[in-house]
Structure formats: C-alpha cells, structure tokens
Amino acid sequence: MGVMDQILEKAVEEEEAVSYDVLVVGGGIAGESASLDLADMGFKVLLVEKEPSVGGKMYLLSKVFPTLDCASCISTPRMAAVSHHPNIILHTYSEVLEIRKLSESDFQARILVKPRFVEDDCTGCGQCEKVCPVVVPKEYDFGLRGRKAAYIPFDTAVPKKALIDLDHCIFCGQCERTCPVGAVNFLQVPKVVKVRVRAVLIATGYELFSIERKTEYGYGKFKNVITAMQMDRLLAPTRPFNAVLRPSDGKEPSSIAFVLCSGSRDRTLNNPICSQVCCMYSVKQAQLLMGALPLADVTIYYMDIRAFGKGFEEFYQQAKAMGAMFVKGRVAKIEETENDDLVLWYEDIENGGRISKAVHDLVVLSVGLKPNSEIVEVFKGEVLERDELGWIRSRDENVNPVETSIKGVFAAGCVLGPKDIPDTVLEAGAAAAQVAAYLNEVGV
Amino acid sequence: MSERRSTVVQLRNRSGLKPSKENVELMRRSKEVQTAITKALKDGPKTVPEIAKATGLSKDEIFWHLMTMHKYGVVEPDEKDEAGYFRYRLVEG
Numbered sequence: 001m002g003v004m005d006q007i008l009e010k011a012v013e014e015e016e017a018v019s020y021d022v023l024v025v026g027g028g029i030a031g032e033s034a035s036l037d038l039a040d041m042g043f044k045v046l047l048v049e050k051e052p053s054v055g056g057k058m059y060l061l062s063k064v065f066p067t068l069d070c071a072s073c074i075s076t077p078r079m080a081a082v083s084h085h086p087n088i089i090l091h092t093y094s095e096v097l098e099i100r101k102l103s104e105s106d107f108q109a110r111i112l113v114k115p116r117f118v119e120d121d122c123t124g125c126g127q128c129e130k131v132c133p134v135v136v137p138k139e140y141d142f143g144l145r146g147r148k149a150a151y152i153p154f155d156t157a158v159p160k161k162a163l164i165d166l167d168h169c170i171f172c173g174q175c176e177r178t179c180p181v182g183a184v185n186f187l188q189v190p191k192v193v194k195v196r197v198r199a200v201l202i203a204t205g206y207e208l209f210s211i212e213r214k215t216e217y218g219y220g221k222f223k224n225v226i227t228a229m230q231m232d233r234l235l236a237p238t239r240p241f242n243a244v245l246r247p248s249d250g251k252e253p254s255s256i257a258f259v260l261c262s263g264s265r266d267r268t269l270n271n272p273i274c275s276q277v278c279c280m281y282s283v284k285q286a287q288l289l290m291g292a293l294p295l296a297d298v299t300i301y302y303m304d305i306r307a308f309g310k311g312f313e314e315f316y317q318q319a320k321a322m323g324a325m326f327v328k329g330r331v332a333k334i335e336e337t338e339n340d341d342l343v344l345w346y347e348d349i350e351n352g353g354r355i356s357k358a359v360h361d362l363v364v365l366s367v368g369l370k371p372n373s374e375i376v377e378v379f380k381g382e383v384l385e386r387d388e389l390g391w392i393r394s395r396d397e398n399v400n401p402v403e404t405s406i407k408g409v410f411a412a413g414c415v416l417g418p419k420d421i422p423d424t425v426l427e428a429g430a431a432a433a434q435v436a437a438y439l440n441e442v443g444v
Numbered sequence: 445m446s447e448r449r450s451t452v453v454q455l456r457n458r459s460g461l462k463p464s465k466e467n468v469e470l471m472r473r474s475k476e477v478q479t480a481i482t483k484a485l486k487d488g489p490k491t492v493p494e495i496a497k498a499t500g501l502s503k504d505e506i507f508w509h510l511m512t513m514h515k516y517g518v519v520e521p522d523e524k525d526e527a528g529y530f531r532y533r534l535v536e537g
C-alpha cells in the first residue's frame with residue numbers, strides 16, 4: 001500500500017451539510033460544458049474531478065481538427081469559468097466513493113476530497129517545485145519528461161495550486177521551508193464530504209487504449225514508438241521538448257510514420273470498434289508536422305480513412321496536397337534498428353497485397369479510445385448499465401442518448417462512446433437540457 | 445522553527461513515515477545524471493550524443509533529464525547541427 005493510500009484510509013467523514021441540484025462527475029470538456037450550461041440556467045452544480053486540475057484531454061491537445069484552432073486557447077477560458085461561476089462548486093483531486101438513490105430525484109453521494117498538502121494560500125509561484133529533489137515522469141506529458149514530487153500540474157491548471165505527491169516524497173521538507181507564503185502543510189487530512197443531489201451527470205470520458213498489449217508494435221520497449229497523444233503534446237504550445245524531437249536521443253525526425261487503428265478495429269485485442277477520431281487527429285498531426293518540420297516525410301499507414309464529418313474530407317485532401325503519403329495496409333510488426341530507427345512490416349494492399357517493409361525514424365501509434373466508466377461501481381442499490389465494451393449504455397440510442405439505465409442519472413461525452421470535441425460539446429448541451437427538464441418535471 | 449514550519453517533521457514523527465528506498469534512489473539517480481549533464485555543458489553547448497560521449501550515460505536518459513532541466517529553466521536550446529541535433533547550454537546564473 002502506498003503512503004497516500006495509508007493516509008486516505010484515515011479520511012474524516014463529515015456530516016451531510018449541503019445539497020445541490022446536480023452532481024457532475026468529470027471535468028473534461030463534456031463535464032465543464034454541461035456544468036456551465038446548467039449553472040447558467042440557475043441550477044446549483046457540484047463538479048467533481050479526480051485529477052488535480054480540470055481540463056480533461058482537450059487541454060493537452062495541440063490544435064483541433066479540422067479548423068486547426070488552438071485547443072488550449074479554447075479550453076482554458078472554460079476551465080477558468082467553471083471555477084469562477086457562482087453556481088458551481090468545484091472539487092478537484094477528489095473521488096466519488098458512493099452514489100445511492102434514496103428516492104426519485106434524491107441521491108446521496110459521498111466524495112473523498114484528497115489532501116494536496118498545500119493550503120489555498122498557494123500563489124502557484126512554483127518555488128516548491130524548483131527545490132524538490134525528486135523527479136518522476138510527468139503524467140500530463142505522458143511521461144515524455146519529468147516533474148517533481150512537489151508540483152503544479154501545468155502552467156494554466158485550474159486551480160493553479162501546487163500539490164505534494166506523497167507517494168514519491170522523501171519528506172525532506174525543502175518545499176515547506178521554501179514556500180514564501182507558508183502554504184505547505186503535511187498535516188492536511190483527507191475528508192469525505194456527504195451531499196444530497198437531485199440529479200447526476202456522468203462525464204468521465206475516455207482513456208487511451210493500452211497499446212502495450214499489442215506487443216508486435218513495441219510500445220514501451222522502443223523509445224521512438226510513441227502514441228498520438230504524446231505526438232499531440234509534442235506539437236502543443238505547452239510542449240515537453242523544445243521542438244518535435246525523438247525521445248531516444250533528441251534528434252529531429254526526418255521520416256515519421258503513423259499507424260492508424262492501433263488498438264481499434266482489432267478483434268485480437270477485443271476492441272472491434274472504430275475509435276472515430278484517430279483518422280482525423282492523425283491527418284491533423286500530419287499537417288502540423290509538415291509545418292513544423294518542412295523537410296520531413298510523413299507517411300500514414302491506414303485501413304480506411306473515415307472522413308465523415310463537416311469539412312473532414314477537405315481536411316484529408318489538404319493533407320495529401322501538402323505531401324503526406326497515405327499507404328493502404330495494416331502494419332503487422334515493428335522492429336528497432338541499431339540506431340533507434342524503426343522497420344515497419346506491412347501488407348501493401350495497393351501493390352497486390354505483398355508484404356513490404358519501410359524504415360522510419362519516429363513512429364506514432366494512432367491509438368484508439370477505451371471507456372473510462374469504472375464510475376458505475378460507485379452506484380449502490382441500482383445498476384448503471386454499460387454495454388459489452390464498457391461504454392455507458394444509453395437508455396435509448398435513437399431518442400434518448402444521454403439518459404442512462406437509472407432515472408435521474410445522465411451521461412455525456414466520450415464515456416458514452418468515442419467522439420470528437422464538437423460532438424462532445426453538443427452532447428453535453430443536450431444532457432444539460434435533459435437534466436434541466438428532469439429537474440423541472442420532478443420539482444423541488 | 446515555528447510549529448507551522450515543521451509539519452513534515454510532525455508527519456514523520458506521528459506516522460513513522462520514512463522515505464522509501466525507491467524514492468531515495470530516484471532522487472539519487474536524477475541528481476547524478478543532472479550533475480553529469482551540467483558538468484558536461486560547463487565547457488560549452490553540446491548535443492545529446494556529445495553529452496553521452498562525455499558522460500558515458502545513455503542518450504535517452506540524458507535527453508529525458510535534459511528536457512526536465514529545460515522545464516525548470518536550467519538549460520536552453522542553442523543552434524541545431526547538420527544531423528538534426530540541437531545543442532543545449534546552461535542558462536546563465
């Protein structure tokens with residue numbers, strides 16, 4: 001058991017004090033959008049996010065397809081808005097432990113608020129981080145560089161407050177001695193807050209498919225095989241490296257391959273479905289790479305290009321016109337050469353299906369999405385249903401997509417199935433409207 | 445030291461918490477690598493392969509720490525060589 005788990009075991013249960021109209025679980029773009037819509041309608045919202053900042057995956061992206069707008073520029077104002085809205089109470093670094101339906105439109109929820117070991121006086125100056133001597137992989141950069149055990153999640157985190165990762169702390173006290181406002185407090189204790197809410201909205205999003213499982217691709221073993229999420233980080237304004245460079249030695253890549261459908265449409269990995277966003281985010285990244293590295297070759301290995309949305313086909317054609325090469329063929333395996341380059345073996349469908357190989361110096365696995373729906377386990381008494389692949393099941397996909405198997409519990413965004421940001425925001429708006437209708441119907 | 449300033453000591457005393465071997469090793473290793481990189485850069489900007497030659501450390505470990513040092517303002521990129529490697533230099537002061 002880790003140090004933090006030992007401390008969390010001693011959480012202090014608080015008496016039930018407050019009630020809200022809606023509990024929104026998950027502070028990605030879906031949860032933020034729905035919370036803001038509901039709060040603007042006058043409903044009192046409790047938004048619970050498990051990470052130390054809101055923002056979800058969108059904040060971490062470079063630009064968004066097909067408009068190529070800056071992702072963090074769009075998401076930061078929303079992140080700030082949820083923390084300032086008078087009708088929204090935000091608990092970050094918190095976990096929902098239990099949701100129990102007592103009667104119609106009456107749910108009791110228990111929420112674990114974890115200690116950050118840093119008081120709210122923290123000004124986010126980052127001095128604790130500078131002096132902390134322990135370096136561990138930074139989650140928000142998917143391990144591409146390090147962070148300290150005392151750290152601020154990222155520059156525009158909401159809230160922009162430091163926290164101490166006790167599982168990696170060596171208890172040297174440097175952070176505490178350095179903090180100019182005396183905000184570090186190792187004696188903070190976890191608390192369990194009990195609340196009553198009238199409706200619940202699940203917006204816990206997705207996780208990346210665990211592509212280590214496809215051992216033929218060597219992810220985790222070959223340094224220059226990265227995921228598309230890592231590539232989006234490399235292309236973002238808040239990027240972990242000073243340029244797009246390969247992790248094995250910091251060289252600027254000259255030949256980059258994308259392997260589409262990594263972990264999607266793959267029965268051997270028990271994930272037969274299309275992740276819906278990988279074709280377009282790969283086309284986006286290809287265009288951005290050709291801008292960042294004009295001399296580099298970009299090759300996309302694909303089964304089919306699914307460019308189904310507004311402006312997507314044009315976006316795909318634009319990438320081709322810019323010089324991205326599209327090779328129809330499934331990649332069977334990847335090998336590493338002595339100088340950290342990678343050999344891709346693939347079925348060359350347009351040349352009679354023969355087995356071909358090509359060498360690249362950086363490979364991006366366009367990894368699919370998997371549901372982040374473990375939240376179903378906190379429901380007591382009634383079952384929040386999932387489909388056979390683990391996505392939350394809609395009450396009726398055609399006419400009631402955002403209602404779930406429990407009346408009064410709604411869902412929005414990628415927890416219902418893979419989708420892009422515009423569809424996620426639309427669904428969040430729809431869910432907010434349905435929650436409002438439900439609350440008005442059941443009355444106070 | 446005032447009571448407020450010694451919460452880490454109080455926590456250690458109260459719960460008998462000790463730094464784990466793994467975390468001490470993490471600290472020791474990052475200090476070792478970062479000191480070696482700093483030393484190698486003292487006589488001028490270098491690429492990752494050049495730092496590897498000077499220190500005997502692996503290129504990927506050097507690059508990972510270099511990018512972490514970049515985040516904390518300890519090193520900064522210089523010009524790029526013909527093979528596509530940036531040189532990095534120590535930030536003054």
Ligand SMILES: Cc1cc2nc3c(=O)[nH]c(=O)nc-3n(C[C@H](O)[C@H](O)[C@H](O)COP(=O)(O)OP(=O)(O)OC[C@H]3O[C@@H](n4cnc5c(N)ncnc54)[C@H](O)[C@@H]3O)c2cc1C
Nearest residue numbers: 026028029030050056057064065204205206413414420421
């Ligand atoms: C590499 C890549 C590139 C992409 N590029 C684009 C693009 O260019 N354009 C586009 O439109 N889409 C893109 N997408 C898709 C986009 O990321 C999603 O559409 C969007 O992020 C979905 O938002 P969400 O809020 O549903 O989920 P998420 O962003 O996953 O947010 C879910 C939030 O819930 C929190 N959470 C999870 N579990 C719990 C819990 N138990 N309790 C409390 N909180 C919890 C998470 O920490 C997170 O903050 C891309 C996806 C990938 C993988």
